[in-house]
Amino acid sequence: MISWMWLIPALPFASALLLVLFGTRFSRRAAAAVGVGSIGLSALVTILVAASFLSAPPAGNSYTQVLWTWINVAGFEPQIGLYLDALSLVMVLVVTFVGFLIHIYSAEFMIEDEGYSRFFAYMNLFVASMITLLLANNLLLLLLGWEGVGLCSYLLIGFWYRDPANGRAARKAFIVTRVGDSAMMLALFLLFTSLGTLQIQDLMQRASEQWHLGSTYALAAALLLLGGAVGKSAQLPLQVWLPDAMAGPTPTSALIHAATMVTAGVYLIARTHVLFSLAPAAQLAVAVVGAATLLLAGFSALTQHDIKRVLAYSTVSQIGYMFLALGVGAWQAALFHFVTHAFFKALLFLGAGVIIEALHDEHSIFKMGGLRKEMPVAFWTFVMAGCSLAGLPFITAGFFSKDLIIWETWSAQGGHPAFWVAGMVGALLTSLYTFRLIFRVFFGPLGTPVTKRPGYAMTIPLGILAFLAIVGGYLKEPLLGFLHSALPETIEARVGGLTETGSEAIAGLLFLVGLYFAYLFHLQKRNLADSLVANPVGRALHQWWFADWGFDWIYDKAFVQPFTWVANVNKSDFVDGFYTGVARLTELFYRGLSSTQTGRVRWYAAGMAAGSVLFVAMVLFL
Amino acid sequence: MFSLGLTGLLVRRNLIFVLMSLEVMLNAAGLAFVVAGSRWHQADGQVVFLFILAMAASEVAVGLALVLQIYRRFKTLDVDALSAMRG
Numbered sequence: 001m002i003s004w005m006w007l008i009p010a011l012p013f014a015s016a017l018l019l020v021l022f023g024t025r026f027s028r029r030a031a032a033a034v035g036v037g038s039i040g041l042s043a044l045v046t047i048l049v050a051a052s053f054l055s056a057p058p059a060g061n062s063y064t065q066v067l068w069t070w071i072n073v074a075g076f077e078p079q080i081g082l083y084l085d086a087l088s089l090v091m092v093l094v095v096t097f098v099g100f101l102i103h104i105y106s107a108e109f110m111i112e113d114e115g116y117s118r119f120f121a122y123m124n125l126f127v128a129s130m131i132t133l134l135l136a137n138n139l140l141l142l143l144l145g146w147e148g149v150g151l152c153s154y155l156l157i158g159f160w161y162r163d164p165a166n167g168r169a170a171r172k173a174f175i176v177t178r179v180g181d182s183a184m185m186l187a188l189f190l191l192f193t194s195l196g197t198l199q200i201q202d203l204m205q206r207a208s209e210q211w212h213l214g215s216t217y218a219l220a221a222a223l224l225l226l227g228g229a230v231g232k233s234a235q236l237p238l239q240v241w242l243p244d245a246m247a248g249p250t251p252t253s254a255l256i257h258a259a260t261m262v263t264a265g266v267y268l269i270a271r272t273h274v275l276f277s278l279a280p281a282a283q284l285a286v287a288v289v290g291a292a293t294l295l296l297a298g299f300s301a302l303t304q305h306d307i308k309r310v311l312a313y314s315t316v317s318q319i320g321y322m323f324l325a326l327g328v329g330a331w332q333a334a335l336f337h338f339v340t341h342a343f344f345k346a347l348l349f350l351g352a353g354v355i356i357e358a359l360h361d362e363h364s365i366f367k368m369g370g371l372r373k374e375m376p377v378a379f380w381t382f383v384m385a386g387c388s389l390a391g392l393p394f395i396t397a398g399f400f401s402k403d404l405i406i407w408e409t410w411s412a413q414g415g416h417p418a419f420w421v422a423g424m425v426g427a428l429l430t431s432l433y434t435f436r437l438i439f440r441v442f443f444g445p446l447g448t449p450v451t452k453r454p455g456y457a458m459t460i461p462l463g464i465l466a467f468l469a470i471v472g473g474y475l476k477e478p479l480l481g482f483l484h485s486a487l488p489e490t491i492e493a494r495v496g497g498l499t500e501t502g503s504e505a506i507a508g509l510l511f512l513v514g515l516y517f518a519y520l521f522h523l524q525k526r527n528l529a530d531s532l533v534a535n536p537v538g539r540a541l542h543q544w545w546f547a548d549w550g551f552d553w554i555y556d557k558a559f560v561q562p563f564t565w566v567a568n569v570n571k572s573d574f575v576d577g578f579y580t581g582v583a584r585l586t587e588l589f590y591r592g593l594s595s596t597q598t599g600r601v602r603w604y605a606a607g608m609a610a611g612s613v614l615f616v617a618m619v620l621f622l
Numbered sequence: 623m624f625s626l627g628l629t630g631l632l633v634r635r636n637l638i639f640v641l642m643s644l645e646v647m648l649n650a651a652g653l654a655f656v657v658a659g660s661r662w663h664q665a666d667g668q669v670v671f672l673f674i675l676a677m678a679a680s681e682v683a684v685g686l687a688l689v690l691q692i693y694r695r696f697k698t699l700d701v702d703a704l705s706a707m708r709g
Contacts, residue, residue, distance in 0.1 A: 601640075601701050606632050 180231015287327020
């Protein structure tokens with residue numbers, strides 16, 4: 001049963017190929033059947049593989065399936081091989097299952113768009129690439145999947161290509177992540193030249209044998225890998241692409257830019273955790289990046305108008321939590337948060353999609369309102385997901401996973417009280433912006449009237465995900481225990497000063513504080529929020545946060561404008577100038593010589609005579 | 623005599639005269655050969671003159687035929703008027 005593993009990426013890839021080649025001849029129903037069905041089958045195979053993995057764990061708690069050798073050049077021998085262990089199994093389960101739900105949803109969501117089969121082809125290719133990334137047994141195959149998901153992300157952000165703004169957003173996403181990818185490729189070169197292999201497991205073993213703790217090589221490799229992860233996972237300082245990536249269709253945002261692709265960085269770091277353990281400085285950098293990102297993105301989320309941009313910043317912030325957890329050495333906690341985040345963030349995006357479609361493409365939360373009675377299904381699922389995101393104590397999944405991370409930042413070996421404070425402030429911000437969203441959209445007077453209601457294909461995935469967003473928290477103990485076979489135990493170093501229950505109590509309190517302030521500013525006294533922005537300091541802060549702390553502005557000044565300036569200066573290529581000059585000179589000679597061709601025979605004869613005289617004179621006198 | 627022929631070739635505009643000047647130049651060349659032959663007591667000069675005569679005869683035949691054709695087509699024998707092959 002476990003040897004069917006190759007089917008998990010192969011099925012979506014085959015259907016993507018089918019849809020690319022024959023998609024235009026399929027009816028919408030057939031395209032949806034192929035696109036959704038392949039992911040469904042893939043999810044089913046994953047569940048079967050997981051069942052056999054759990055019931056009869058293979059030796060060493062991992063299973064490798066080598067399909068064929070990819071290249072064989074001078075000792076460089078990457079394979080097309082799949083590697084299954086607890087870490088990749090959990091990720092693949094989430095990707096296929098959540099992916100399946102989102103595909104069902106998009107079968108209805110996209111029904112009126114042209115390019116229906118194109119959409120499913122891209123989505124299937126994305127799922128196939130993502131699974132390749134997760135199951136790869138060597139870093140080169142991982143890179144293939146990594147670039148594959150980047151490509152699909154680009155294609156899907158620019159899916160509605162008739163609007164140039166979407167194309168611009170797609171290019172931005174692609175170029176910014178490329179910065180990270182370059183760092184990652186450098187990491188691969190470094191690892192291969194110094195350790196001589198790209199097989200992940202061999203690599204980890206050799207690294208721990210050959211490199212001592214804190215060695216420069218390990219530090220460089222870990223930092224370069226972090227660069228790759230930062231690009232893909234939209235962390236500081238490369239987070240600028242994710243909010244713009246919301247230009248794509250909403251199911252895309254849910255699947256790629258919330259639940260799965262952006263967590264590839266988390267997976268990469270968890271997969272190469274040995275390197276990070278060898279380089280404490282790099283691990284500290286991971287934690288700092290995570291903490292800084294979660295705060296910055298949290299503040300930015302507070303100021304956005306567009307419902308999808310609020311959620312995008314929230315995603316950046318939550319992935320910041322995962323990075324923070326990885327940085328302090330709480331590997332399992334990061335993965336646990338990934339699972340719960342995939343559930344509730346996918347749900348939030350799908351809910352947002354329902355609302356946006358119902359309100360005829362209205363994105364601004366300030367033009368929404370009073371949808372609680374109008375759209376009960378969307379309301380209740382959105383509230384559940386929102387509570388899970390904000391961490392409603394004791395009953396939601398998000399509470400368990402986030403508070404585990406916050407607690408580990410205090411107690412784990414790499415933890416520090418400053419990280420704990422950052423996590424707590426982040427929790428407060430999360431609660432604030434989540435309930436700001438909920439109160440603005442669902443409460444208060446009716447804003448834009450509802451024109452379209454979702455069908456079952458959209459509400460059923462919402463329901464399932466809402467269920468998971470609540471009960472996902474009870475997976476905590478089994479999931480953490482399961483992951484022990486693939487990831488090292490979190491080392492508890494700091495005891496005293498604070499207990500886990502105490503930390504959770506504070507987090508719960510901050511949730512309530514956030515809820516109260518959101519209620520105060522965005523439901524009870526809405527003019528209070530306006531008066532906050534009215535004074536100059538408030539206005540400046542609001543503008544600054546709204547513009548994502550000016551990162552776009554800095555990048556524009558530092559990179560985009562010099563580049564366009566150089567391009568403008570060199571528009572008429574100066575190398576070309578030389579060759580144009582040669583052509584001009586030749587043309588001049590040609591015109592001069594052609595004017596001597598008068599057609600008068602006597603001139604020619606005179607020329608010949610003069611030439612002969614000259615020639616004879618030269619022979620005689622020189 | 624050669625210079626005389628050359629001048630005629632360059633100055634006259636009538637094709638017939640041009641051809642005649644050409645003949646003068648050929649004869650000049652032939653005369654030069656004969657004189658050179660008698661000066662160094664060689665028979666080669668006279669042999670070459672015979673060749674030149676034969677060549678001149680055939681050249682005149684072809685040349686006159688072309689002149690006739692040109693006259694029929696353009697109704698003129700002015701060489702400067704026949705400059706259609708200007709570059």
